[in-house]
Amino acid sequence: MNQLHTPKASRNQDTGRESFMSSSMGSGSIRRSAGALFRGVLSAAGAKPGTFSDVPTTFCASTASTDPSAATTATTALASGAAGNAGRTARNGFPVRSVAALAASGLLATPLLAGTAYADPKTPAPPRKMSQIGGDRLGTPGVQVTPKPGAPKLPGPDALTARSWIVSDAASGKVLAAKNPHWKLAPASTLKMLFADTVMPKFPKNQKYTVKPADLAGMGAGSSLVGIKENLTYTVHDLWLGVFLRSGNDAVHTLSAMNGGTEATVAEMQKHAKELNANDTHVVTPDGYDAPGQVSSAYDLSLFARSGLQNADFREYCSTASAQFPGDKGKDGKRATFGIQNTNRLLSGDYDIKPYPGIAGVKNGSTTNAGSTFTGVAQRGDRKLLVTVMNPEKKEHNEAYKEAAKLLDWGFAAADKVEPVGRLVGPRSEDDGTGAAKGGGKNGHGNTQAALDSTDSSAGAWTTLGIAGGALVLLGVVAMAVHRRWPLPELVRGRRPRK
Structure with missing residues (x-):
C-alpha cells in the first residue's frame, strides 16, 4: 500500500495544535496490536487463529521488518504479561496461555514482532520496494x-514512531540516517514548500494585489486560514507571511490566482518537482489539502526544503516566528x-515544547490523511541539518516536533560518526539521481558512494568531479560523480520575530 486513502471529510488546520486529532492509542492499543500480529504467527505455525483471520501474515512480516530493535521489548512485555495471567483470556479472545507457550517456544523472538510498539492493525506497511534515488538503501524498508x-x-522505536523520517546534512546532502524515506504518503501543508519554491521567484515582495472573491473559492472545508478578505489589497510579502506563519490556504489560493490559477x-x-528529482510526489492541490492521489515522501520534502532555502526570501519567511x-x-x-x-512549534514554542536551539524553519502540516x-532545518556552528518526519504513530501533542528534535539532537552528535546511507540529489538538469553526472554513461547506483565520498570544502557552487571523456568511453559504465554543496548562508544569525 503506497499511500493512505483520503477520507470523505478532511481537516487541514495547521495551527500547531493537534487536539482535533483524536488519539488512536489508548492504554490497550499495544495489546491489541500485538494480538493482531500473533494471528499471523499462529497461522504460520499451524495453530488456530480464532477470530484473527482478518489480519494478513504478509502485513505482519512486512511491518516487522522495519525495526528489529523493538522485538526484544515487545517480547519481554508480552511474555511477562502472559506469565502473570496464564489461564486468563485477553479482551480480544486470544488465549494468554498461548502467548506464554509462544514465549517459551521462542516464537516471540521472531522478527514478526519487531516495530509493533505503536502499530495499529489497520496501519499500512511500507512497500517492500521504493525509489532508490539517492542510493539503494534509501529504497529499502526500515531504519x-x-x-x-x-x-x-x-533513539529507540518508542521515541521515533513516525512512519517515515530522514535526517541529512543540508549543505552536502549526505543522508545520515533514514526510515522509509521514499514511502509515498500524504504530505499535508509541508507541500507548501514546493509551492513556495515554484511560485516565490515570480513576484517581487513589494508587489500589491487586490483579492477577488473568485480567488478564495475552492478551498477545502476546515482549511487553515490567515484571514485574507476579498476586495482588500495585500503585498506579496504579506501573502507569504500568511503561507508560512499560519499555513494559510487562503494565502496560497490568492498567490495561485496571481500565478494564473490553481x-x-x-x-x-509538478514540473518543478520532476526537475528536482522528487519523483515520489504527485501534486493535486497547491496547499497540501488532502486529495485522492496526492502524495510526497520524506525524501522529496527534504529536497523541496533544501531547494527553497537557497532563496533569501524563502529563508526569511520560514524562519519568522x-x-x-x-x-x-x-x-x-x-x-x-x-x-x-508561526505554527512551527520548534520555532515558536508551545506549552509543552521549547523552541529548538538553532532552528531556522521550515514547514509543518497536519491533516486527517497525513x-x-x-x-x-537547524544550525550549530557551521553544520546545518535537515530533518523530515511524517505521521508519527504516537498521537501525542506536538509529537512530530518532539521526534524531529530527537533526530536533530542525534544528527548533530553523530554527523562525523556515521557513514552516509545515501544523499539528497540535485536537480535533474545536473544529476540523474544515481550519483552520475548528466551526459555520462549509466552506472546504476554503483557510483552513489563515490559521490558521497567526494568532498568539496568550498561552499557556494556545484562541484563536478570526474574523469576525461576518453576514459568514459573506455570504461563504458563509469560516469562522473556529482557532489553538491549548497551555498547556504548562515541560517540562524539575524533571525528575529517580525513586528
Missing part, C-alpha cells in the same frame, strides 16, 4: 544507519493589523 565506532545510538500552479509545481498581518479598514479608512505566530508532518 537505515551505518554507525562508526563511538557513534551515538539512534490548475496552472499545480502543473508548474511572529509578525503583524493586515486586517480590515476602520471607519477612518486605515487598515488595522493583527499579530500572527497525520502530522514536519520538515525542519
